[in-house]
Amino acid sequence: MARVRSLETRDRLLGYGMVAPAVVVLLLITAFPLFYNLWNSFHHVDLLDPTTLGSGAGLGNYVQVFTGATFVPSLARTAAFTVVSVAIELAVGLAMAVVLNRPFPGRGVVRAAIFVPWAVPTVVSAMMWKTMFDPRQGFVDYVLGALHLPGGGTTWLAGTWTAWTAVFVADAWKNVPFMTILLLAGLQVLPRELYESSRIDGASPWQAFTRITLPLLKPALMVALVFRTLQAFLVFDVVYIMTGGGPGSSTETVSFLNWRAFLVDSDFGYGGAVSVVMVVIALLIAGVYVRFVRPEAVG
C-alpha cells in the first residue's frame, strides 16, 4: 500500500489512536456495567440460588420491585428525604450566599471557613456526625443539655425521627457549602445597575430580592437544584454509615435497598432492576429540571 495519505487523514488516524485508550476505559467502566446490569435485571441472577442462575426472568424482577414490600416505601422515604434536604440546603445556602456577597471585613476568611465542610469526604463527615450525635462521645447532647434546650440526653440514632434529624444535619452540614458556592457565583455576576435603578424607583430591599435577584439567579438556582436533587435522591453513604438503614428499615433509601439487594442478598437480578428503575427516575428528574431551565438559559 504505497498510497500517500493526505496530511488530514494521517492526523485523523493519529487522533483516533489517541482517543481510543480513553474511550476504551470509559466503555469498560460505564457502558459495560450499564448494559451488564440491564441484562441482569431481565434474568434470574440470585447467586444464592444456583438452579435458576442466568435463566430468563422476563419482567419478573421489575414486578418484584413494584409489588414487593420494600421498594415503594423506601422510594417514598427517599422522595421525602430529597424534598426536605434540598429545601433546607436551598434556604440556608441562599441566605449564606446573599450574606457573603456583601462586603464586610474578613469576608475572604469567612468564605474559606464555611466551605471547609464541603471538602470533607461524605464517608468521613457521616462518621464524624455519628460520633457527634453519640450521647457519650459527642457534643450534641452535651451542648443541648448545657443550654437547657430540648433534646439533651437523646439517643439520636435509636429512634426513627431523631435518626432522620441526625441524617439531615449531617447532610446539610456537608452540602450547604456546595449550594452556597454555586449561588454565590451566580450572585457575583448580577449587574449592580439594576439594584441602583430599582432603588431610584423606590423598590424596597425585599422587592429588589424577589423581582431582581431571584429571577436573574434562576439559572444558577436550577443548576444547584439539579445537582443536589440527584445527589440527594441517590443518597447512600450518610445513611449507610450513620443509621445502617435503621432503626428497623425506617431510614432505608432506595440506594441503601439497592446495596442490600446486591451485596447482602446477592440478588443481582432484583438489584439490577432496582438500579434501572433508579436510573429512569433520576433521568426523569433531570429532564424536568432541564425543561424548566432551558428558556431562561437562552434568554
Add this chain to the structure above:
Amino acid sequence: MSATTKPVRAPEFARPRRSRSTGHIARRVGCYVLVAAFVVVSLFPFYWILATSLKTPDEISAGTTGLWPSRLSIASYVTDLHSNFLQSLANSAIIAISTTALTVVLASLAGYALARLGVRGRGGI
C-alpha cells in the same frame, strides 16, 4: 428566613443617605450574627475532633463532661502511629499517584486529539 431579604441592597449605594439609621445598623448586626453562626456551625465539629483526639483514652470512655479536654494527652496519636497508620498513608499515596498519572495521560491524549486533530464525533462533547 427573614435574613435572606436583608443583604440584597447592594453595597456601594447603601452608604450615602441612610447609613446611620437604626434599621441599617440592625441589619448589619443581623448579618454579622448570621455569619458568625454559620462559621461556628461549620467549624465546631473540627474543633471537637481535635479536642477529642487530645483527650486521654480514659476521659473519652468516660463520656462528654465539658467542651475541652480536662488534661491534654497525645496517647491517641502514639497509638495511631503504632497501628497501621503509616501503611494506610502509603496505600493512599500509591492510589493517588497512580490514578492521577493514568488520568492525566489518557485525558491529555484524548483532549489533544479532540481539540486539534479533527476526530469525528467530537461535537458530542
